[in-house]
Amino acid sequence: MSDAHAARRARLRDRFLATGSGAALVSRPANIRYLTGCTPPGAVLLVGREPDQDHLVAARRPGRDPAEGQPPDGVRITVLPSPETDAVVTAAALAAGMCDAPVAVEEHHLTVARHRVAASAAPGLRLADLGCAVEQLRLVKDEEEINFLRIAAEITDQALGELLESILVGRTERHLALELERRLIDHGADGPAFPTRVGTGPHSGLAAHPPTDRRVEEGDLLTVALGAAYRGYRCEIARTFVIGTAPADWQIEIYEQVFAAQRAGREALAPGVPCREVHRAAREVLERAGHQGAPGPLLGHGVGLEIGEDPQLSSGAMGKLDACVPVTVEPGVHLPGRGGVRIDDTLVVRPPAEGGPELLTITTKELLAL
Amino acid sequence: MSDAHAARRARLRDRFLATGSGAALVSRPANIRYLTGCTPPGAVLLVGREPDQDHLVAARRPGRDPAEGQPPDGVRITVLPSPETDAVVTAAALAAGMCDAPVAVEEHHLTVARHRVAASAAPGLRLADLGCAVEQLRLVKDEEEINFLRIAAEITDQALGELLESILVGRTERHLALELERRLIDHGADGPAFPTRVGTGPHSGLAAHPPTDRRVEEGDLLTVALGAAYRGYRCEIARTFVIGTAPADWQIEIYEQVFAAQRAGREALAPGVPCREVHRAAREVLERAGHQGAPGPLLGHGVGLEIGEDPQLSSGAMGKLDACVPVTVEPGVHLPGRGGVRIDDTLVVRPPAEGGPELLTITTKELLAL
Numbered sequence: 251m252s253d254a255h256a257a258r259r260a261r262l263r264d265r266f267l268a269t270g271s272g273a274a275l276v277s278r279p280a281n282i283r284y285l286t287g288c289t290p291p292g293a294v295l296l297v298g299r300e301p302d303q304d305h306l307v308a309a310r311r312p313g314r315d316p317a318e319g320q321p322p323d324g325v326r327i328t329v330l331p332s333p334e335t336d337a338v339v340t341a342a343a344l345a346a347g348m349c350d351a352p353v354a355v356e357e358h359h360l361t362v363a364r365h366r367v368a369a370s371a372a373p374g375l376r377l378a379d380l381g382c383a384v385e386q387l388r389l390v391k392d393e394e395e396i397n398f399l400r401i402a403a404e405i406t407d408q409a410l411g412e413l414l415e416s417i418l419v420g421r422t423e424r425h426l427a428l429e430l431e432r433r434l435i436d437h438g439a440d441g442p443a444f445p446t447r448v449g450t451g452p453h454s455g456l457a458a459h460p461p462t463d464r465r466v467e468e469g470d471l472l473t474v475a476l477g478a479a480y481r482g483y484r485c486e487i488a489r490t491f492v493i494g495t496a497p498a499d500w501q502i503e504i505y506e507q508v509f510a511a512q513r514a515g516r517e518a519l520a521p522g523v524p525c526r527e528v529h530r531a532a533r534e535v536l537e538r539a540g541h542q543g544a545p546g547p548l549l550g551h552g553v554g555l556e557i558g559e560d561p562q563l564s565s566g567a568m569g570k571l572d573a574c575v576p577v578t579v580e581p582g583v584h585l586p587g588r589g590g591v592r593i594d595d596t597l598v599v600r601p602p603a604e605g606g607p608e609l610l611t612i613t614t615k616e617l618l619a620l
Numbered sequence: 621m622s623d624a625h626a627a628r629r630a631r632l633r634d635r636f637l638a639t640g641s642g643a644a645l646v647s648r649p650a651n652i653r654y655l656t657g658c659t660p661p662g663a664v665l666l667v668g669r670e671p672d673q674d675h676l677v678a679a680r681r682p683g684r685d686p687a688e689g690q691p692p693d694g695v696r697i698t699v700l701p702s703p704e705t706d707a708v709v710t711a712a713a714l715a716a717g718m719c720d721a722p723v724a725v726e727e728h729h730l731t732v733a734r735h736r737v738a739a740s741a742a743p744g745l746r747l748a749d750l751g752c753a754v755e756q757l758r759l760v761k762d763e764e765e766i767n768f769l770r771i772a773a774e775i776t777d778q779a780l781g782e783l784l785e786s787i788l789v790g791r792t793e794r795h796l797a798l799e800l801e802r803r804l805i806d807h808g809a810d811g812p813a814f815p816t817r818v819g820t821g822p823h824s825g826l827a828a829h830p831p832t833d834r835r836v837e838e839g840d841l842l843t844v845a846l847g848a849a850y851r852g853y854r855c856e857i858a859r860t861f862v863i864g865t866a867p868a869d870w871q872i873e874i875y876e877q878v879f880a881a882q883r884a885g886r887e888a889l890a891p892g893v894p895c896r897e898v899h900r901a902a903r904e905v906l907e908r909a910g911h912q913g914a915p916g917p918l919l920g921h922g923v924g925l926e927i928g929e930d931p932q933l934s935s936g937a938m939g940k941l942d943a944c945v946p947v948t949v950e951p952g953v954h955l956p957g958r959g960g961v962r963i964d965d966t967l968v969v970r971p972p973a974e975g976g977p978e979l980l981t982i983t984t985k986e987l988l989a990l
Contacts, residue, residue, distance in 0.1 A: 362727035432798045
């Protein structure tokens with residue numbers, strides 16, 4: 251991967267040199283991982299005018315914790331003398347020694363206080379704003395990144411599939427969530443991509459429902475949302491099941507509506523399509539079914555080294571989709587007091603000529619009665 | 621608790637009014653929870669000149685997720701119209717409408733970009749720095765906070781005690797960590813206070829070792845570090861055990877050295893004692909035993925709504941201890957390739973007249989052979 255990381259740093263270098271900066275300080279952990287393959291604690295990455303100036307400043311030598319990634323190639327490493335030192339000060343001083351041009355920092359990540367100490371790290375140092383340059387580079391994934399997401403999705407499907415073979419009635423949402431997270435790790439995940447959510451009965455279909463001590467009962471709808479992180483890459487799936495042999499008509503009806511909305515969203519994914527069009531495609535299905543306001547402001551989002559990345563598939567989103575951008579499509583409907591349905595997949599946007607969107611999370615979306 | 625939260629906001633009000641600010645915007649989640657009892661996502665708390673001006677701006681109505689605490693009393697609540705809106709902008713505009721004096725913000729938490737949009741939320745708005753005023757209020761805990769920590773410690777001792785009754789040989793670090801976290805939740809924790817760490821054999825005694833797939837073997841030292849969060853309050857414990865009936869002499873020797881250092885640190889805790897004296901007391905024991913550099917730069921730290929709070933028990937710390945400040949004392953020694961010992965307790969600083977430091981984590985510190 252070291253070549254890929256060096257190539258990413260080279261693209262970032264082109265960007266900040268073009269805006270008149272002489273170096274960049276990258277402080278956002280996911281951005282550092284994207285550019286080096288690792289994120290040791292308290293790290294700041296200096297990207298210089300020349301590749302041999304790239305320098306990682308961290309509180310600890312990289313590579314001791316596998317969850318922090320592999321030790322980087324092609325960057326010098328400085329370990330901070332004391333835990334009180336802020337890497338951004340050391341990195342800013344190094345950058346000031348390399349060039350007289352402004353040093354670009356991530357103003358959307360650095361706090362006002364850290365920005366102030368960075369600015370005073372060297373006399374005459376001028377700071378500029380790097381903006382979201384690294385996040386923009388991260389938007390379109392290369393095949394290696396997509397492969398990591400593919401493996402994360404396989405792990406996720408395996409963990410979910412095993413849960414479906416076990417007895418669910420009588421177990422609490424919390425226990426089901428913990429078991430899913432254990433199975434993710436059993437199958438080789440770094441860990442959960444986000445806190446696993448399990449909602450049963452009146453909790454089913456909610457977007458951000460934290461697991462409670464409610465037990466699964468006959469006749470419940472059961473919504474689970476989980477995802478594995480693999481080599482730092484995070485995917486997401488949600489499925490809704492019915493507990494018992496005979497789903498009620500209202501359960502079947504809502505399920506079919508959400509399923510149709512999710513399919514409409516998935517089928518709308520293509521390079522060049524405005525993000526808000528994907529939201530509209532799913533929203534129209536649910537509004538025709540009488541669910542005003544569903545699926546809420548956000549139908550889905552990009553995934554990668556973070557679980558909530560751009561693009562945002564919202565009604566107000568301005569951008570367009572690109573090929574090789576992984577996104578979630580996750581509509582849901584919830585009837586207060588009764589429950590609801592939520593269906594979520596992770597897909598990669600592909601042109602129609604290549605067969606259209608690539609579905610990474612392949613667990614069935616039939617309404618299973620467990 | 622609402623009275624306690626109102627009293628805390630009143631103390632903060634006194635502070636920023638004394639520095640000439642007319643309102644404060646609190647954005648750091650733990651600080652918002654301290655002042656209101658809850659932290660809904662994306663929240664910013666406006667503390668006004670008068671109590672009836674206190675106003676919580678959030679992306680979602682508080683109280684839906686128990687992990688976010690209870691809905692607050694005595695503060696008005698505004699839910700943001702869209703997920704794209706930043707609460708700090710809405711809160712800054714509200715504050716500007718209330719006073720002409722500067723509005724104090726948490727420059728150590730707000731990013732440069734958020735600070736910029738906050739500053740432009742209203743014409744003529746001037747922003748000042750609140751600094752760590754809320755963190756300073758949080759340092760000394762009231763009896764209710766200490767009681768939450770006491771319960772968190774009881775839960776932690778229970779989870780650890782149950783693990784010790786089970787068979788450990790052959791199980792992986794990851795599984796032991798997940799079982800401990802499940803037991804924390806079984807006993808009523810909100811969740812783990814921090815990611816549970818389990819290190820066996822050569823991994824034992826490390827401070828920040830993430831669980832791996834290594835299995836527990838006869839003759840290993842086994843270090844576990846865990847803690848429960850209860851009502852938002854986080855405690856910490858670490859213990860080291862020997863696996864099998866006959867600990868090696870070097871294992872017993874290191875254990876006794878770390879135990880003596882940890883006791884020296886615990887016994888040094890008293891109101892008025894400089895934090896670095898606590899570090900020195902433990903360090904001297906380990907240096908006399910020939911462990912140069914142990915216990916590293918940090919012997920322990922404050923705990924509360926966050927697991928790593930002030931005070932820092934480091935060799936360079938400048939402050940003194942106060943009564944009713946909960947801290948950890950966690951020396952460790954690690955021999956590369958062989959393993960080591962780490963012992964960590966959470967205690968509350970109390971004056972000698974009250975019997976000295978109050979030990980919250982009471983699991984035995986004898987060297988247990990499991």
